[in-house]
Amino acid sequence: MASRFALICLSSLLIATLFRSSFAGDDVSGGAQSDDLLIRQVVDHGEGGAVDENSLLNADHHFAAFKRKFGKAYATQEEHDYRFSVFEANMRRAVRHQKIDPSAVHGVTQFSDLTPREFRQQFLGVNRRLRLPSDAQKAPILPTNDLPTDFDWRDHGAVTEVKNQGTCGSCWSFSTTGALEGANFLATGNLVSLSEQQLVDCDHECDPEEKDSCDSGCSGGLMNSAFEYTLKSGGLMQEKDYPYTGTDKGACKFDRTKIAAKVSNFSVVSLDEEQIAANLVKNGPLAVGINAVFMQTYVGGVSCPFICAKRLDHGVLLVGYGAGAFAPIRMKEKPYWIIKNSWGPNWGEKGYYKICQGRNLCGVDSMVSTVAAVTTS
Template sequence: MNFAYHHSDMKSSLLLFVTFSSIVGAVESLTEKSRSEMDEVWEAWKLKYHKSYDSVAEEKLGYKKWQENALKISLHNMRYDLGLETFKTELNTFADKTFEEFAATYLGNRKQLKTDSDSSPSSVNGNGDSSVGDDLPVTVDWRDKGYVTPVKNQYECGSCWAFSTTGGLEGQHFNATGNLVSLSEQQLVDCDQYCYGCAGGYVEQGYHYLRQHGSISEVNYPYTSKFGFNHTCNETGNTIAATMSRYVSLPKGNEDKLKEATANVGPISVAIDASGLFEFYKSGVYYSKWCDPQLPGPRSACSGLRGVPK
């Protein structure tokens, strides 16, 4: 990164000037739009995402937040087009919320508990064998290898921790059996009494629970917490679709170990800081220079890696 900056100070200055001009232009273009044009875009967005509001005042507030987010997204994508960002954003269903509102509903990961996981081995691959850390592939995509189920939606429930838990086990169950089964997040949301359902939870505890009880398939225990409510545990009598004997916690903050595990083991459960426009992510490699590793961000499953120039 420093080499690129010092290699061409004139080019960097030009990019900064163009970026500044783009920001000014974006602000001016938004303020010059007619009300009817903005209303048309607003109405089309509401229709696309099935948005409705309980009062005129609530809709006005939502419209204000939507405009502010539209500007952030527009500026970010301009920076992306100029090569200043590594991922692209879009005006999606969260555009009428502040980040604080988004976080309160969807970021259900809680700080790590001390559990009885196995200590991290120095090197391990999907078959449990040793691997040389320096001899890793540049690119891995476990979706292409059959380890990853289709994208799921937690809706208005802070259950990302449960989706991350099942994502990791789904991959390892496929590795062991050759059979990809979508596992039940609702089982964890309803039944793991050491977590808080839609109010958040811990992946480590989720793994501990499934190690003791086994995991039911999503077909037999479907997701029903779309509106943020837990339900009575209903796992009794259901067939167990996948089991696990152990899980491993990687060293905190060690990206080399994460890279090695992602390359060799399969999808890995991760937590990230989502304060860098993560809620509007569309494509590319998510990166934020404002990342705070102390924040308990959303849980997901890292399903591959790609070499990115530093």
């Protein structure tokens, strides 16, 4: 008993120390030398994420590599210098994220020259003013005793390629189409890429309980409202017939004669993770809201941060789950969700994000919706 108590105290002290150093700013223990060591662990410029620790590592070197890798160019020297300062701040931020989230890898991504505010404005887009209606249909409780240990809809052909929303806060539309693509696959046996641009241009569905809270193109929206629009409008066109432009300045070009998928019904899934898994396996990929604070610096691995807010600001697609991935600190296997994102295949693990189950981390269990499709000819 005494040894167990001592272990608990030691673990608590370690976590407290990590929190203090993670939120203390740039002056982490050990100064610049310690920062350099940690940066070596989190910066991703090598093949498969590997880093040559014998190479000269400094902010200038990383910024030059970052510009080459992601094709970055700036119009003026003033803009270049400002982006370099933002990049340096984000390298320090990646170090802090690595401490708080040691089972993932954090480092340089295509978003490393953006401030957190710019990142939220350009690449997120769950409209926080919108919330699930109080009368939202609840998904029926499903049996969970025979769930597979691991499951991934990519292995069953129900997930389209990773798409890229660009600098438009339209993540909600990609989450919506991803869920309906999977549901349509289950109904028809065919995987068809559906049009996010139709939702961006044509969907202005509003929350009846909150005035002026509507789906708003690149300014954000909500997946359940988009399902409601799709149900009322008759369905969604294919991507090839209504291609994505990444802007909400165009007129609605919806053509009813080219509908490729129709919504039969949709419902909200319980916060219970076994019910989420059961609905995923039975009904196809699920539309999910998440807090994306750790995603700006995410490179790979299973994200399992010690602490993460549950305020939802990003729409993604839940496509599967895994039985366990090693989480250091906690010293045990942790099951995780497999998330399809909409920032292109060069982000994260080929466009995917893994986040551990168990504590509704980053609100991943808070807004989960399932949709059923009508069989169409």
